[in-house]
Amino acid sequence: MTSWLIRRILLLVPVFLAVSVVIFLILHFIPGDPIDNLLKVGSSPQARAEMEARYGLDRPLPVQYGIWLGKVLHGDLGTAIVARRPVADLIAQALPHSLALGGLALLFSSAMGVMLGVIAALNRDRWPDRLIMGGVLAGSTMPSFWLGLILMLVFSVGLGWFPISGARGWTSLVLPVLTIGLGGTALVARITRVSMIEASARDFVMLLHAKGLSPLRIQLAHVLRHALIPVVTILALRIGWILGGAVTVEVVFARPGLGTLLIKSLSQHDYPVVQACLLMLAMAVMLGTLLGDILQALMDPRVRAAMA
Amino acid sequence: MSTLLQLESVGVSIGTVALLEGISLSVERGQILGLVGESGSGKSLTALAAMGLLPLIGGRITTGQVRFDGQDMAAMTEAQRRALRGRRIGFVTQNPMTALDPVQRIGAQVDIVSRLHLGLSWQAARARTLDLLTQMRIPEPAAVAEAYPHQLSGGMKQRIVIAMALAGDPDLIIADEPTTALDVTVQAQIIQILGQIVRERGAALLLITHDMGVVAQICDRVAVLYAGRLAEEGPVGPIFAAPAHPYTRALIGCIPQEGMAKGSLRGIPGAVPSALAMPSGCRFNPRCPHASAICCETAPSFAPFGAGGVACHHAGVAS
Numbered sequence: 001m002t003s004w005l006i007r008r009i010l011l012l013v014p015v016f017l018a019v020s021v022v023i024f025l026i027l028h029f030i031p032g033d034p035i036d037n038l039l040k041v042g043s044s045p046q047a048r049a050e051m052e053a054r055y056g057l058d059r060p061l062p063v064q065y066g067i068w069l070g071k072v073l074h075g076d077l078g079t080a081i082v083a084r085r086p087v088a089d090l091i092a093q094a095l096p097h098s099l100a101l102g103g104l105a106l107l108f109s110s111a112m113g114v115m116l117g118v119i120a121a122l123n124r125d126r127w128p129d130r131l132i133m134g135g136v137l138a139g140s141t142m143p144s145f146w147l148g149l150i151l152m153l154v155f156s157v158g159l160g161w162f163p164i165s166g167a168r169g170w171t172s173l174v175l176p177v178l179t180i181g182l183g184g185t186a187l188v189a190r191i192t193r194v195s196m197i198e199a200s201a202r203d204f205v206m207l208l209h210a211k212g213l214s215p216l217r218i219q220l221a222h223v224l225r226h227a228l229i230p231v232v233t234i235l236a237l238r239i240g241w242i243l244g245g246a247v248t249v250e251v252v253f254a255r256p257g258l259g260t261l262l263i264k265s266l267s268q269h270d271y272p273v274v275q276a277c278l279l280m281l282a283m284a285v286m287l288g289t290l291l292g293d294i295l296q297a298l299m300d301p302r303v304r305a306a307m308a
Numbered sequence: 309m310s311t312l313l314q315l316e317s318v319g320v321s322i323g324t325v326a327l328l329e330g331i332s333l334s335v336e337r338g339q340i341l342g343l344v345g346e347s348g349s350g351k352s353l354t355a356l357a358a359m360g361l362l363p364l365i366g367g368r369i370t371t372g373q374v375r376f377d378g379q380d381m382a383a384m385t386e387a388q389r390r391a392l393r394g395r396r397i398g399f400v401t402q403n404p405m406t407a408l409d410p411v412q413r414i415g416a417q418v419d420i421v422s423r424l425h426l427g428l429s430w431q432a433a434r435a436r437t438l439d440l441l442t443q444m445r446i447p448e449p450a451a452v453a454e455a456y457p458h459q460l461s462g463g464m465k466q467r468i469v470i471a472m473a474l475a476g477d478p479d480l481i482i483a484d485e486p487t488t489a490l491d492v493t494v495q496a497q498i499i500q501i502l503g504q505i506v507r508e509r510g511a512a513l514l515l516i517t518h519d520m521g522v523v524a525q526i527c528d529r530v531a532v533l534y535a536g537r538l539a540e541e542g543p544v545g546p547i548f549a550a551p552a553h554p555y556t557r558a559l560i561g562c563i564p565q566e567g568m569a570k571g572s573l574r575g576i577p578g579a580v581p582s583a584l585a586m587p588s589g590c591r592f593n594p595r596c597p598h599a600s601a602i603c604c605e606t607a608p609s610f611a612p613f614g615a616g617g618v619a620c621h622h623a624g625v626a627s
Contacts, residue, residue: 203406209361210401211421211472212394222409300411301456 004307023278024065078272087276098258102242108181113188121196139186148179148252165254176253195227236292240285312512318372328536340513342523345533348580351516355484360389395425398473400483404466408457415453421475440471463494482514521563532556535591542616552618554596598622
């Protein structure tokens with residue numbers, strides 16, 4: 001297990017390098033550059049060349065990449081060209097908000113999703129199942145920005161329970177977490193249900209019944225354990241997605257966050273910030289995948305055996 | 309001898325399809341009954357009916373009665389039936405490769421039976437488990453108890469499943485083709501162990517198999533199923549000496565004999581009919597060498613014959 005873990009982590013290095021190349025290049029292929037945002041209208045070509053030289057944008061791409069990667073590896077994310085602040089500061093400001101929102105939403109959707117999925121599977125084709133699956137269908141087809149607005153209308157404007165927007169205190173987290181979490185809940189509930197139903201048709205379940213165990217115990221202690229393996233994999237993959245995918249919700253609720261920072265700096269062609277944001281998201285996805293693999297190994301001895 | 313398990317003209321359906329009709333069997337204490345037939349003849353369904361587990365596959369008993377130790381199982385509550393399973397009726401499944409929970413250690417899977425039904429503590433249950441594994445001639449039982457199913461061979465897993473069936477100290481063991489998935493050499497061992505343990509404990513065994521050779525080896529009586537109906541039933545000796553039903557005769561003819569000429573091993577032409585398209589009259593008539601007009605019109609009733617019974621218009625003819 002330990003040697004597998006080391007190999008698995010070492011394997012992230014080439015992935016990280018490949019991702020960094022893509023992130024670096026993709027931005028330079030987009031027409032326009034950050035200098036456009038900095039120069040006053042009507043500035044001379046000399047002023048432009050000076051500016052380019054200051055940020056190293058006049059050097060060949062591979063050299064720029066080398067410089068950037070070297071700095072990144074030393075923890076220096078550079079200075080934002082437009083915002084004129086260290087990128088690390090901008091990230092450090094945005095990341096906690098994204099982590100709180102994404103983490104809580106993931107927690108909420110896992111707990112609710114698994115619970116609803118189990119209830120639906122246990123009551124397969126009866127009314128609780130139909131009710132939950134109906135809700136899941138509604139939840140997964142509803143666009144999150146729209147759901148956010150509706151929640152805002154009901155709970156902030158109508159009932160006045162939570163602040164409409166901003167990021168002050170935990171109350172401002174409730175509605176955004178619900179907005180993101182409900183979509184995730186629908187996904188997790190559906191996978192849990194299908195996975196439970198599939199697992200209860202496995203051969204060993206028949207023998208558990210023949211041993212005289214109660215159906216509830218069989219479902220919760222044996223079938224659910226198997227059903228959770230794919231669910232955990234999906235959830236781990238969502239970690240990266242939740243960090244960066246919350247953009248629309250961040251905009252609707254006017255919250256700071258990695259997504260908002262990314263979109264803003266993208267529209268300004270602020271290369272260092274965009275690169276750092278994308279790198280964060282890519283790392284979140286990579287770490288999520290790693291976490292998923294580790295959890296899967298912990299849950300299934302056959303996976304552990306295959307790794308040895 | 310007291311009757312432990314009795315099926316009285318049991319019919320079983322899944323949905324609207326009738327899969328078993330008029331199955332009557334009884335297993336006495338201390339006896340081994342072999343239930344034979346080709347795949348699709350309804351052997352496994354009979355086992356599930358006896359266990360009260362038909363609802364798991366969407367099936368139900370439509371006619372007749374299943375009695376365990378004199379009690380009608382349909383009249384019991386589900387909790388009462390559950391208390392029988394694992395405790396008084398042990399079940400050995402067909403495929404040991406998939407019968408065990410792949411993510412739970414072997415020991416825990418066996419322990420649970422005696423903890424649940426005999427009220428043993430963890431320690432006592434584990435001691436019993438190790439004892440059972442030893443009885444099943446499993447080397448290093450303590451190590452095996454800590455292993456996961458994927459670390460064991462098929463033969464080993466089948467022994468575990470049998471140990472599990474024995475853990476509740478059952479009166480009756482139902483074994484559904486316990487050796488089908490195993491190597492021939494292991495098959496003989498498993499059958500021998502099973503037979504020996506059943507006899508030692510004075511328990512009864514309903515052994516489902518498609519292997520007449522196994523029946524001849526360890527069974528006291530044999531019941532032959534064909535296409536969801538009982539073809540013949542009786543003590544093993546007389547049936548093997550003089551099978552009354554042409555199907556039984558054909559099955560016995562399928563056992564390879566020593567000194568047989570090359571190419572003389574016979575099969576039975578044709579296949580078991582589908583439950584959706586059963587032939588009228590006797591269901592064996594399309595494959596039967598003795599079929600006559602009446603065989604295609606009326607189904608033969610199951611009637612006493614010798615020390616057992618047979619369902620054939622031409623019982624015993626040309627044997």
